[in-house]
Amino acid sequence: ELKVEQNPLFLSMQEGKNYTIYCNYSTTSDRLYWYRQDPGKSLESLFVLLSNGAVKQEGRLMASLDTKARLSTLHITAAVHDLSATYFCAVDIVFGNEKLTFGTGTRLTIIP
Amino acid sequence: GAVVSQHPSRVICKSGTSVKIECRSLDFQATTMFWYRQFPKKSLMLMATSNEGSKATYEQGVEKDKFLINHASLTLSTLTVTSAHPEDSSFYICSAIPSSGVESSYEQYFGPGTRLTVT
Numbered sequence: 057e058l059k060v061e062q063n064p065l066f067l068s069m070q071e072g073k074n075y076t077i078y079c080n081y082s083t084t085s086d087r088l089y090w091y092r093q094d095p096g097k098s099l100e101s102l103f104v105l106l107s108n109g110a111v112k113q114e115g116r117l118m119a120s121l122d123t124k125a126r127l128s129t130l131h132i133t134a135a136v137h138d139l140s141a142t143y144f145c146a147v148d149i150v151f152g153n154e155k156l157t158f159g160t161g162t163r164l165t166i167i168p
Numbered sequence: 169g170a171v172v173s174q175h176p177s178r179v180i181c182k183s184g185t186s187v188k189i190e191c192r193s194l195d196f197q198a199t200t201m202f203w204y205r206q207f208p209k210k211s212l213m214l215m216a217t218s219n220e221g222s223k224a225t226y227e228q229g230v231e232k233d234k235f236l237i238n239h240a241s242l243t244l245s246t247l248t249v250t251s252a253h254p255e256d257s258s259f260y261i262c263s264a265i266p267s268s269g270v271e272s273s274y275e276q277y278f279g280p281g282t283r284l285t286v287t
Contacts, residue, residue: 144212
């Protein structure tokens with residue numbers, strides 16, 4: 057059974073600081089996704105990582121993938137309040153199936 | 169971009185009644201759609217895969233007779249919660265994968281979700 061774990065589960069950080077969210081998964085994956093969810097809302101797609109060593113950046117967020125270590129990271133640079141949300145990683149392990157298994161989520165709170 | 173809608177966005181129903189939730193892909197066709205549920209402060213759990221023209225595939229532990237899924241067309245899937253009970257109260261989110269020719273053929277596009285409250 058595929059397991060996807062994130063840490064930390066909760067993260068409070070001050071504005072302007074840097075931090076990293078980790079996503080570990082238990083079996084070989086074809087694709088890894090990062091999503092953002094605001095309270096009461098659905099998911100917003102942030103990144104899709106397709107291969108080992110993939111790195112993608114958008115604004116203050118950067119995601120990377122190490123398929124050998126079965127690890128993805130979401131790095132936050134110089135955090136701002138608008139980044140407060142819950143972040144999920146999700147893994148698609150079966151090519152052609154597209155079923156996603158979601159991580160536990162990381163609730164990020166940026167403190168002014 | 170690819171847009172997925174859900175209707176209703178919120179619904180309150182009495183225990184024992186049935187509720188239908190619609191998921192529509194607005195600007196693309198989707199052979200495959202997925203239904204998830206999310207409890208407060210928890211992650212998304214896949215309930216079932218909805219396939220146009222065939223029976224849905226349910227995840228282990230999901231009662232197919234309780235959560236009826238119909239993928240009537242390439243742009244519409246419905247989830248009916250039958251004989252709803254308070255423990256069915258949750259946030260239900262659908263997603264759709266473009267059949268072809270739109271964006272990436274593997275990325276799921278999520279609907280805005282439906283909050284179901286059973287009293």
